[in-house]
Amino acid sequence: xxxxxxxxxxxxxxxxxxxxxxxxxxxxxxxxxxxxxxxxxxxxxxxxxxxxxxxxxxxxxxxxxxxxxxxxxxxxxxxxxxxxxxxxxxxxxxxxxxxxxxxxxxxxxxxxxxxxxxxxxxxxxxxxxxxxxxxxxxxxxxxxxxxxxxxxxxxxxxxxxxxxxxxxxxxxxxxxxxxxxxxxxxxxxxxxxxxxxxxxxxxxxxxxxxxxxxxxxxxxxxxxxx
Numbered sequence: 001x002x003x004x005x006x007x008x009x010x011x012x013x014x015x016x017x018x019x020x021x022x023x024x025x026x027x028x029x030x031x032x033x034x035x036x037x038x039x040x041x042x043x044x045x046x047x048x049x050x051x052x053x054x055x056x057x058x059x060x061x062x063x064x065x066x067x068x069x070x071x072x073x074x075x076x077x078x079x080x081x082x083x084x085x086x087x088x089x090x091x092x093x094x095x096x097x098x099x100x101x102x103x104x105x106x107x108x109x110x111x112x113x114x115x116x117x118x119x120x121x122x123x124x125x126x127x128x129x130x131x132x133x134x135x136x137x138x139x140x141x142x143x144x145x146x147x148x149x150x151x152x153x154x155x156x157x158x159x160x161x162x163x164x165x166x167x168x169x170x171x172x173x174x175x176x177x178x179x180x181x182x183x184x185x186x187x188x189x190x191x192x193x194x195x196x197x198x199x200x201x202x203x204x205x206x207x208x209x210x211x212x213x214x215x216x217x218x219x220x221x222x223x224x225x226x
Contacts (some may be wrong), residue, residue: 001039004113004117006068006110006112006113007071007109008070008105008109009070009106009110009113010067010068011065011067011068011113011117012062012065012066012115013022013055013058014065014066014077014147015047015051015066016048016050016051016052018045018152019044019047019048019051020044021074022077022097023042023043023046025076026047026097027036027041027042027099028097031095031097031204033169034134034138035182036132036156036157036159036166039212046071050112056169060112061081061082061083062083063080064077064079064080064082065114067094067096067106067110068181069101069106073098074100075097075101076094076095076101076106076110077097078092078095078110078111078114080092080114080198081124084126085122088123088124088125088126089124089125089126089127089128090118090122090124090127091127091128092111092127092128092129093129094107094111096110103137108141108145109137109174110146111142111152112176115145115171117175119176124173126170127161127171128150128169128170128171129166129169130155130166130169131166131167131169131171132165132166133165133166133167135162136148139169141155143216145153145171145174145176146171146177147169147170147204149167149168149170150167150168150169150171151167151168152165152167153165153166153167156224157177
């Protein structure tokens with residue numbers, strides 16, 4: 001599949017050469033401040049293996065992208081996990097790893113670009129995420145885009161010697177202002193121009209209309225981050 005283009009960022013496939021940058025982020029205390037699953041240093045080999053696992057899982061219940069700025073610098077990662085093509089929803093996680101790019105709209109553009117992919121190419125109906133209730137900057141970003149708080153998961157994470165609450169937030173396709181539905185390829189009667197019945201299955205992002213497996217992404221990337 002081609003890269004996903006936003007106004008400020010490009011979402012591209014992760015490469016083995018990205019491991020060193022990703023390792024630096026994941027071992028940065030500020031980056032990991034709100035990540036509930038990171039409690040020990042990661043080696044370069046461990047990060048290489050994580051990237052390999054994400055590439056192998058792409059399209060089969062998950063997608064993971066590197067976030068590239070206009071200057072071609074890799075500044076973070078974003079992805080989908082626990083995709084249910086049957087029910088039309090997926091979880092999302094995002095993180096801007098380079099401090100100089102935080103608070104400048106790159107995370108917002110990355111999320112908006114991913115949502116257009118979700119609601120357009122994948123034909124999902126809902127995207128959800130979990131976020132630490134103390135992560136005010138990320139929460140403001142999500143709410144600007146259109147995410148709503150569905151509820152509070154009490155004592156959902158234990159970090160820094162205390163339990164922490166998490167918000168469950170979500171956005172529906174009709175609530176996302178950055179997306180408009182594409183017209184159907186058929187002629188209005190459920191058939192394509194050649195008279196064949198249009199496939200009603202959920203797309204897997206590769207145009208074959210098949211339903212993907214639900215494969216759980218390693219927990220590290222299931223934690224939303226900004």
